[in-house]
Amino acid sequence: MQYRRLGHAGIRVSALSLGSWVTYHNQVDTKSAVEMMAAAYDAGVNFFDNAEAYAGGKSEEVMGAALKTLGWPRLNYLVSTKFFWGLERGGEAVNRKDTLNRKYLLQAIDGSLARMGLEHIDFVYCHRPDPSTPVEETAQAMHDIIRQGKALYWGTSEWPADAVRAAWQIADRHGWHKPQMEQPQYHLFHRRRVETEYARLYEECGLGLTTWSPLASGLLSGKYRDGIPAGSRGALPNMAFLHEGLTHPARNAAVAALAPIAAELGGTLAQLAIAWATKNPRVSTVITGASQLAQLRSNLGALELAQRLTPEVMARIDALTAPLAD
Numbered sequence: 001m002q003y004r005r006l007g008h009a010g011i012r013v014s015a016l017s018l019g020s021w022v023t024y025h026n027q028v029d030t031k032s033a034v035e036m037m038a039a040a041y042d043a044g045v046n047f048f049d050n051a052e053a054y055a056g057g058k059s060e061e062v063m064g065a066a067l068k069t070l071g072w073p074r075l076n077y078l079v080s081t082k083f084f085w086g087l088e089r090g091g092e093a094v095n096r097k098d099t100l101n102r103k104y105l106l107q108a109i110d111g112s113l114a115r116m117g118l119e120h121i122d123f124v125y126c127h128r129p130d131p132s133t134p135v136e137e138t139a140q141a142m143h144d145i146i147r148q149g150k151a152l153y154w155g156t157s158e159w160p161a162d163a164v165r166a167a168w169q170i171a172d173r174h175g176w177h178k179p180q181m182e183q184p185q186y187h188l189f190h191r192r193r194v195e196t197e198y199a200r201l202y203e204e205c206g207l208g209l210t211t212w213s214p215l216a217s218g219l220l221s222g223k224y225r226d227g228i229p230a231g232s233r234g235a236l237p238n239m240a241f242l243h244e245g246l247t248h249p250a251r252n253a254a255v256a257a258l259a260p261i262a263a264e265l266g267g268t269l270a271q272l273a274i275a276w277a278t279k280n281p282r283v284s285t286v287i288t289g290a291s292q293l294a295q296l297r298s299n300l301g302a303l304e305l306a307q308r309l310t311p312e313v314m315a316r317i318d319a320l321t322a323p324l325a326d
């Protein structure tokens with residue numbers, strides 16, 4: 001495993017990490033979570049990503065139960081959660097959904113700590129921007145969560161660069177804990193934000209990146225070339241919103257054209273896609289996802305394959321995928 005600094009922070013995250021979106025509670029029960037987290041940890045993974053909204057809070061419960069079973073020293077691993085959507089959708093939840101207001105954030109952290117059975121969470125994220133709450137209110141609430149000892153670092157997920165910078169500057173001016181990391185989508189077909197929009201933030205704000213969906217939800221594994229296979233994420237009843245992206249004809253054709261490159265390098269398509277994401281030095285960790293232990297074990301081989309991604313191979317990969325990328 002390689003370990004990389006989270007931007008300019010002292011903390012080091014494993015270059016590959018493991019997240020629980022879609023999978024925990026829906027596809028992965030506590031027993032499987034224990035097996036998969038143990039396999040990841042044994043391979044050197046030290047960061048496990050979660051969010052309040054995943055499976056309506058159940059994902060945090062599964063990870064919390066798994067952590068309890070695993071009994072690792074708390075110093076050895078990093079856990080995250082994220083706030084924005086809230087756990088209730090009804091009209092009475094007006095101040096507890098789709099928001100980053102102070103009241104919601106200061107209560108949400110307590111809920112996550114209880115579901116995870118932890119005394120602190122290492123990384124807490126504002127899961128989306130909330131234009132209806134002043135960024136100063138949100139930044140101060142995140143600072144207060146850290147001051148209370150309930151979290152160690154805070155960051156954002158899918159915020160526009162200007163909003164990240166505004167939060168960082170306000171926190172800097174007030175001497176508050178500053179946002180330390182972003183969590184953007186980053187894969188062969190989704191690059192602009194990481195490679196262009198955030199470019200000035202890396203040095204100016206010392207921002208680290210914990211990137212998500214390295215396989216574009218499985219598209220880059222090649223499994224969607226002939227439609228949506230049974231048992232895949234795309235076949236899950238509540239994942240219909242992914243269908244268009246997963247069955248995109250030109251992108252699937254590009255994935256087919258990547259297959260011989262992966263084979264030449266002695267790896268799988270999934271390893272190639274994950275390895276590609278690790279090649280960007282701004283990426284602190286690539287958060288992978290897996291519904292099965294075998295997928296995880298195989299995907300963890302990506303770092304070895306990354307060593308064989310020479311500039312010449314990277315250029316061949318780019319020629320096939322960059323023209324199709326957002």
Ligand SMILES: NC(=O)c1ccc[n+]([C@@H]2O[C@H](COP(=O)([O-])OP(=O)(O)OC[C@H]3O[C@@H](n4cnc5c(N)ncnc54)[C@H](OP(=O)(O)O)[C@@H]3O)[C@@H](O)[C@H]2O)c1
Nearest residue numbers: 019020021049212213214215216217218221232233289291
């Ligand atoms: N901040 C955010 O807004 C945000 C958004 C999304 C994700 N995330 C984080 O990023 C993590 C990773 O995202 P992701 O799950 O979308 O990652 P991904 O790597 O793009 O997709 C993972 C899924 O692809 C399939 N897969 C994985 N390895 C495979 C292999 N070797 N062969 C075939 N299929 C394979 C599995 O789904 P099936 O087996 O079910 O097909 C697996 O669950 C999440 O768990 C979450 O922690 C954050």
